[in-house]
Amino acid sequence: MSSEQEAESIRCLVAKxxxxxxxxxxxxxxxxxxxxxxxxxxxxLHKAPDEIVQAAVQEDVDVLGISILSGAHDTLVPKIMDGxxxxxxKEDTLVLAGGVIPDEDREGLEEAGVSAIFGPGTSIEExxxxxxxxxxxx
Amino acid sequence: MSVDxxxxxxxxxxxxxxxxxxxRTISKIENRSPGYRDLVSELxxxxxxxxxxxxTGSPGAGKSTLVDKLAExxxxxxETVGIIAIDPSSPFTxxxxxxxxxxxxxxxGDMDVFVRSMSARGTLGGLSTATADAVKxxxxxGKDKIIIETVGAGQNEIDIVRTADTVAVLVPPGSGDDIQxxxxxxxxxxxxxxVNKADRDGxxxxxxxxxxxxxLGDGSDPxxxxxxxxxxxxxxxxxxxxxxxxxxxxxxxxxxxFIDELAAHRDYLVDSGEHADQVRxxxxxxxxxxxxxxxxSMLEEELAAAGGIDGLAEAVRNGETDPYTxxxxxxxxxxxxxxxxxxxxxxxxx
Numbered sequence: 057m058s059s060e061q062e063a064e065s066i067r068c069l070v071a072k073x074x075x076x077x078x079x080x081x082x083x084x085x086x087x088x089x090x091x092x093x094x095x096x097x098x099x100x101l102h103k104a105p106d107e108i109v110q111a112a113v114q115e116d117v118d119v120l121g122i123s124i125l126s127g128a129h130d131t132l133v134p135k136i137m138d139g140x141x142x143x144x145x146k147e148d149t150l151v152l153a154g155g156v157i158p159d160e161d162r163e164g165l166e167e168a169g170v171s172a173i174f175g176p177g178t179s180i181e182e183x184x185x186x187x188x189x190x191x192x193x194x
Numbered sequence: 195m196s197v198d199x200x201x202x203x204x205x206x207x208x209x210x211x212x213x214x215x216x217x218r219t220i221s222k223i224e225n226r227s228p229g230y231r232d233l234v235s236e237l238x239x240x241x242x243x244x245x246x247x248x249x250t251g252s253p254g255a256g257k258s259t260l261v262d263k264l265a266e267x268x269x270x271x272x273e274t275v276g277i278i279a280i281d282p283s284s285p286f287t288x289x290x291x292x293x294x295x296x297x298x299x300x301x302x303g304d305m306d307v308f309v310r311s312m313s314a315r316g317t318l319g320g321l322s323t324a325t326a327d328a329v330k331x332x333x334x335x336g337k338d339k340i341i342i343e344t345v346g347a348g349q350n351e352i353d354i355v356r357t358a359d360t361v362a363v364l365v366p367p368g369s370g371d372d373i374q375x376x377x378x379x380x381x382x383x384x385x386x387x388x389v390n391k392a393d394r395d396g397x398x399x400x401x402x403x404x405x406x407x408x409x410l411g412d413g414s415d416p417x418x419x420x421x422x423x424x425x426x427x428x429x430x431x432x433x434x435x436x437x438x439x440x441x442x443x444x445x446x447x448x449x450x451x452f453i454d455e456l457a458a459h460r461d462y463l464v465d466s467g468e469h470a471d472q473v474r475x476x477x478x479x480x481x482x483x484x485x486x487x488x489x490x491s492m493l494e495e496e497l498a499a500a501g502g503i504d505g506l507a508e509a510v511r512n513g514e515t516d517p518y519t520x521x522x523x524x525x526x527x528x529x530x531x532x533x534x535x536x537x538x539x540x541x542x543x544x
Contacts, residue, residue, distance in 0.1 A: 064225040064227075065224075065225075065288060065289075065313065065315070067221075086291055087291070089289065090284060090287070090289035090291045091284075091287055091289055092287065092289060093284075093287040093288045094289050095283070095289065095290045095292060095313045096290065096292065097291075097292045097293075097295055098291060098292075098293060098296065099295070099296070100299075104303075107302045107303060110303065110305060111295060111309075113213055113214055113217055114213065114308055114309055114310055115217065115295075115309075115310060116214075116217035116218055116220065116221045143213065143214050144214055145214060
């Protein structure tokens with residue numbers, strides 16, 4: 057048991073929400089985060105916003121990455137953000153979105169509290185670096 | 195011990211039933227954050243009411259699915275449930291994918307089931323070092339039942355026996371012949387055997403073999419292996435003979451029978467007085483572990499003072515010295531201190 061493994065580890069929830077069965081991207085991110093030394097909880101497919109909130113609160117994650125390819129982000133993401141707020145978890149959770157999100161929707165999601173949006177073509181390294189630099193200090 | 199004001203507020207929020215406070219407390223415990231010890235020490239006054247159930251078994255045996263159904267059944271009976279699910283961490287990066295939560299969908303949306311995924315963080319033995327303290331947090335929070343799901347176990351991941359009141363070992367059908375049931379290790383720690391996936395071929399035979407194994411242990415005095423630190427606990431299991439339970443977790447079959455068996459074991463523990471022994475042994479282990487941690491960190495400081503482990507290792511590699519000499523050199527100041535201390539106490543007691 058090395059002392060590094062005792063040290064604080066970045067905890068992430070990789071979440072698939074709503075009617076969207078495509079999780080290859082979520083798997084790739086989960087694996088890449090693991091290899092970066094993060095502790096990754098994967099939500100599984102077809103979760104309701106409430107379920108994501110419950111998992112994020114109970115697991116006390118530093119980072120919530122939401123993957124949406126269904127186009128329903130404008131409905132689902134604000135519901136998740138409201139839920140986090142209800143449990144006092146909105147302020148110190150770094151929320152990221154990934155998947156297919158049109159440029160014109162980005163501003164709205166950022167206003168709702170999403171810190172960054174990583175669309176197709178984003179490199180894994182870029183995402184990991186962003187998490188490391190922006191993980192909330194608690 | 196004094197708790198700092200932030201932790202005091204956290205403790206009060208936890209005792210008031212705030213989910214986020216429980217989550218945050220467990221994080222502090224896992225991260226060994228400054229002050230976590232004072233916090234846990236405050237928790238002790240509020241613990242002792244929960245039943246702690248350990249579920250272990252090989253990877254893919256159906257632990258998560260069974261835990262999910264168990265939690266659902268307890269909720270139907272009006273009891274609150276805490277679940278700690280442990281998965282392995284990477285020995286290379288320390289990272290982990292914690293996937294047990296996916297199987298726990300029956301109770302989703304019910305905040306009275308608190309599921310916490312934990313990485314083993316490099317610990318062997320099936321639990322993480324933080325597990326026992328996290329159980330304390332859930333107990334103080336007021337959970338009636340706390341279920342610990344271990345890392346998918348091989349033959350020797352038996353730490354669960356030191357943390358749970360009742361240990362259930364899942365044995366899938368066709369887990370080898372009857373010689374497997376003679377082997378030491380995981381099969382010795384079971385209070386209850388669960389043959390999950392009991393609708394598969396070979397389940398009857400597995401049940402039969404387990405039953406024979408349980409009764410083979412009767413009467414014949416086990417040679418008392420000795421030397422193993424949890425031997426006392428293992429020996430204490432001898433008076434209890436639970437029948438193997440058959441379940442098909444995915445359909446919820448056999449879960450009620452499993453719960454009855456868990457309750458029967460709980461009654462046995464209390465009536466026989468074994469529970470008191472168990473708790474005493476557990477606290478003894480906890481005290482030892484804490485002392486070991488303290489001594490370990492003191493030694494880390496000594497090592498740093500002696501020029502750091504890398505330099506010392508390099509000296510060995512160059513043939514200048516050897517690990518034994520270094521160990522006794524590093525320990526020397528500590529031993530001197532202890533000797534001084536001994537002399538002082540002797541003087542004082544005279």
